Amino acid sequence: MNEPMNQKKLLQAFSYTLSATVTVVFFTLITIVADVFLPLKDWLKLTFTHHWIGKGVLGFVLFFVSAMFISLLPLRLIDQSLEKALRILFWTSLLGTLAIFSFFTFEFLSRLA
Amino acid sequence: MSDLLKILLTSHVLFGLIGVSLLFVLTTSLLKINPPVIAARRYALGAALSFFASWISGGMYYVMHYGKSVKPIILAGEYPWAHFIFMEAKEHVFLFLPFLSLALFIAISYAKEVPPSDTLRRSLVMVSVATFVIALIVTLSGIVISGGAR
Numbered sequence: 001m002n003e004p005m006n007q008k009k010l011l012q013a014f015s016y017t018l019s020a021t022v023t024v025v026f027f028t029l030i031t032i033v034a035d036v037f038l039p040l041k042d043w044l045k046l047t048f049t050h051h052w053i054g055k056g057v058l059g060f061v062l063f064f065v066s067a068m069f070i071s072l073l074p075l076r077l078i079d080q081s082l083e084k085a086l087r088i089l090f091w092t093s094l095l096g097t098l099a100i101f102s103f104f105t106f107e108f109l110s111r112l113a
Numbered sequence: 114m115s116d117l118l119k120i121l122l123t124s125h126v127l128f129g130l131i132g133v134s135l136l137f138v139l140t141t142s143l144l145k146i147n148p149p150v151i152a153a154r155r156y157a158l159g160a161a162l163s164f165f166a167s168w169i170s171g172g173m174y175y176v177m178h179y180g181k182s183v184k185p186i187i188l189a190g191e192y193p194w195a196h197f198i199f200m201e202a203k204e205h206v207f208l209f210l211p212f213l214s215l216a217l218f219i220a221i222s223y224a225k226e227v228p229p230s231d232t233l234r235r236s237l238v239m240v241s242v243a244t245f246v247i248a249l250i251v252t253l254s255g256i257v258i259s260g261g262a263r
Contacts, residue, residue, distance in 0.1 A: 006223070006226045006227065009222065009223045009226050010223055012219060012222075012223070013219050013220045013222065013223035016215065016216045016219040016220070017216045017219070017220055019212075019216075020212045020213055020215070020216035023209075023212045024209050024212070024213070027205060027208045027209060031205040049176075050176050052176070052204055052205075053172070053176065055205070055208065056172065056208055059208055063212050063215075079227075079232075079233055080232075082223065082236070083232050083233050083236040086236035086237060086240050087236055087239060089213070089216060089243075090236075090239040090240050090243045093209055093213055093240075093243045093244070093247060094243050094246075094247075096206070096209065097209070097247050097250065100202050100205050101198070101202045101206070101250075103202075104197060104201040104202045105198050107197065107201075108194055108197040108198050111197070
């Protein structure tokens with residue numbers, strides 16, 4: 001296994017890759033849950049004037065806060081840790097996209113039924 | 114539609130297209146055996162900034178105009194699914210793009226410090242391809258929504 005030449009940079013890259021995964025999961029879940037559980041959508045509207053603005057603001061904050069939190073953890077990383085985090089981000093982003101499109105397609109078809 | 118709304122919509126589309134184009138260039142440059150890491154880093158940062166700009170301009174247009182004026186036209190037309198499926202999905206999936214691009218920029222910044230191994234380069238390519246494909250789906254959804262409003 002390769003010893004990283006720059007542990008600090010590696011930890012930064014790892015933290016932001018993982019926080020992007022957390023953010024993608026958050027956007028996917030809040031999109032679906034807020035459409036099914038309307039009090040959440042109403043709370044987003046009430047707090048941020050529009051549910052979509054609320055999701056965006058919360059995701060933006062989550063991205064940077066989770067990256068900061070992960071970078072504070074006492075992790076001993078190697079190059080493979082970043083590779084693994086990138087692969088997780090790859091699958092999460094594709095599955096998140098598929099989940100959101102499938103959800104709205106299913107919701108539209110339910111309206112027709 | 115007011116001049117401000119026209120500027121916002123045009124900016125949203127233009128910045129989005131710049132972002133997609135930069136992701137394409139980024140992906141092809143990462144596919145090289147010896148990728149130009151410094152240039153790739155710039156493409157990823159450019160894509161992230163473009164998507165943030167597209168997010169702000171498109172978001173203002175969406176909140177100020179789309180719901181009140183465009184959505185009712187689509188729903189009353191022959192293609193209400195253009196809103197129910199494509200707009201609903203697009204407005205949420207779009208939110209992935211700035212963060213995926215930013216994560217790519219930071220990961221490539223690490224790769225700049227160390228010569229990237231073949232497996233690290235492949236992992237970067239995977240995320241870059243996924244981001245490009247998602248951006249392309251978002252762009253095509255925009256075309257479907259525009260068609261639904263005509």
